Amino acid sequence: MLFNSVAFLLFLPIVFILYWFVCNRSLRWQNVLVLMASYFFYGWWSWKFMVLLGVSTFLDYLYGFGVGLKDRKKARLFLWLSVLNNLGILGVFKYYNFFALQFQQALALLGLHANVVLLQVAIPIGISFYTFHGMSYVFDIYRGEQRPVKNFIDYAVFVSFFPLLVAGPIERASHLLPQIQKKRFFNYTQAADGCRLILWGLFKKVVIADTLAVIVDNIFSHYHDLHGISLVVGAIAFSFQIYGDFSGYSDIALGTAKLFGFELLTNFRFPYFSRDIAEFWRRWHISLSSWFRDYLYIPLGGSKQGKLKGVRNTFIIFLVSGFWHGANWKYIAWGGIHACGFLPLLLLNRNRKHTSDVVAEKRKLPTGKELSQMVLTFAFVTFAWVFFRAADMTEAIGYLKGAVTNYKQPKDFLMCLTVCCYIIPLIACDWWLRRNERSLQVPQLAKPVVYLVLALLVLFYFGKQTNFIYFQF
Known part of the structure; x- marks a missing residue:
């Protein structure tokens, strides 16, 4: 269901x-x-x-x-x-x-x-x-x-x-x-928080993820015939599609559990605001990352038995994580790419630099350094997502090659504009909420309007019942 x-x-x-x-x-x-x-x-x-x-x-x-x-x-x-x-x-x-x-x-x-x-x-x-x-x-x-x-x-x-x-x-x-x-x-406050999380999760899934899915499917199916910029935009669109899809599911799951008096583990903490790959994995699919850390990485010795074993264990945990997602070489490549991104942080003892703080925690906007770190981390993650989304390794490599070399085809400005119209509001909302991932922090007077708009958008887009991406795993 x-x-x-x-x-x-x-x-x-x-x-x-x-x-x-x-x-x-x-x-x-x-x-x-x-x-x-x-x-x-x-x-x-x-x-x-x-x-x-x-x-x-x-x-x-x-x-x-x-x-x-x-x-x-x-x-x-x-x-x-x-x-x-x-x-x-x-x-x-x-x-x-x-x-x-x-x-x-x-x-x-x-x-x-x-x-x-x-x-x-x-x-x-x-x-x-x-x-x-x-x-x-x-x-x-x-x-x-x-x-x-x-x-x-x-x-x-x-x-x-x-x-x-x-x-x-x-x-x-x-x-x-x-x-x-x-x-x-029964706790009214807990149940009300649950309803808000369900509404926000449905918005991310039905309005954002499912809309972007149509665009992403079309781009990946015809990547040979599209301009390189369109392919870059398509990869960015998939980054937000899978985020809206999976974090939307997690929000609905946490909200539904609240309705029955349960508090589930947090699974996302605004991962695209991460300043390095290590922080990304502390914010993306947290329950899986911590599972592999506690039941595989640490029993293998973690990084406390020398750098060489730390490197070995890092590759093991990321490759196994990739293979956990599916029986395909593309998932193993995806895990290997993240291991390579994590490795410099491990060798330089910087993998635990951002363990508890929130970017721009006491400021409205990030510093120039924080912004550049977030952009570079997102670019790396988006590059890896191409392997995750492609049908196989051949398609992933062909897609990335096309993003660099396909500049003879006409540009699709309308598609690029459409993607921006969906991801920019989501980024803005996440930035507003980044200090508390569990609830929608909305000014009291604006709550009825915000909730009504979200509900109407969900109802407007509600129709085609599409599976959540992570159902296949």
């Missing part, structure tokens, strides 16, 4: 009414309702996806008890069983065909011919997200940061909570499970 669909606009108030007016006297029944709603939400695409989600959830629930044993040898065995189980699910549904085709091509280079068997199955939506939920749970138990949950319903809600099920944020058991296990009371 899509957030930007009529079905969800009917589904959400029904669940909300049942949750607060029918099941409000019993925490157990509230959690049962959330679980049923989550499986209905997920099964809207296919009931087969529900089966895989249920099996994955049940296995990690059992593994949690094994990992919690005092015998560390047995606990480690169950930990590896969980890792192999989750990676096995990902491997079969998401990566098997990729490796099979690579094996076939490798044999062909040796003059050997092989007919590999490919799986003709759809990749279950959100599979990378809920498998990472399960693995973080057993990792935390093994490290003594979480105790095994006895109530299966509570654990199942943690894995499948519908606002975050298909595209995150990737929650931690230590953060979400305590909220699931304690009594929740």
Whole structure:
């Protein structure tokens, strides 16, 4: 079920009414309702996806008890069983065909011919997200940061909570499970904040991202015939398309969770105002970045065991992050590009320069130095996004080559103007809100007008139900 669909606009108030007016006297029944709603939400695409989600959830629930044993040898065995189980699910549904085709091509280079068997199955939506939920749970138990949950319903809600099920944020058991296990009371202020976040998320998705998507699709489909400037504008448009799409989803997810008394982890903090790549990754898809940091980068030794191992671990985490997004060399290239951008900061010990401050925190405008840093960082990120958006490596390289050499074709000023008309207001709004990513800081007198305008724009553009980009991951 899509957030930007009529079905969800009917589904959400029904669940909300049942949750607060029918099941409000019993925490157990509230959690049962959330679980049923989550499986209905997920099964809207296919009931087969529900089966895989249920099996994955049940296995990690059992593994949690094994990992919690005092015998560390047995606990480690169950930990590896969980890792192999989750990676096995990902491997079969998401990566098997990729490796099979690579094996076939490798044999062909040796003059050997092989007919590999490919799986003709759809990749279950959100599979990378809920498998990472399960693995973080057993990792935390093994490290003594979480105790095994006895109530299966509570654990199942943690894995499948519908606002975050298909595209995150990737929650931690230590953060979400305590909220699931304690009594929740309706809070008007929290619910109002949730509604505002949902409205803002829908605006970014329906009005900004979906409009830019049409332009971006057309540019990438005809990049051979377009002027170089049009290709540059197309890459910039995709940067804001994927930002509006994914951060819009996260806003809707956080807002929806607030309606039911939950606070989810922040997933975005205005990443395009970053002053270097390290800061960008502290602001973009924060839950995934922190997941890889805590469960891969630090266990590998991080950067505390010498520069050489720090460089190795940096490339590992970025390449794995790229491969997490999809079974295609373009995603690995995308991760490798970001690793190369991060590397100079690591070697110069500047990768933690901007860890908590906000650009121009006490000023209305950035300094010239801050502005140049943000522009350079955005340009680098946009360059990398071309690999992410292109169909494959060949198209990405051809697109970038065209952006540099295609200057014989006529310029499309109307397209460039249209892109600017959508991204400039978004940049201005984000700059106004940059000190608090959780709420819409609007002057009291202007609130009714602002909310009405946003709602009318969403309704005007609401129509074509397009998937969120990160659903495919």
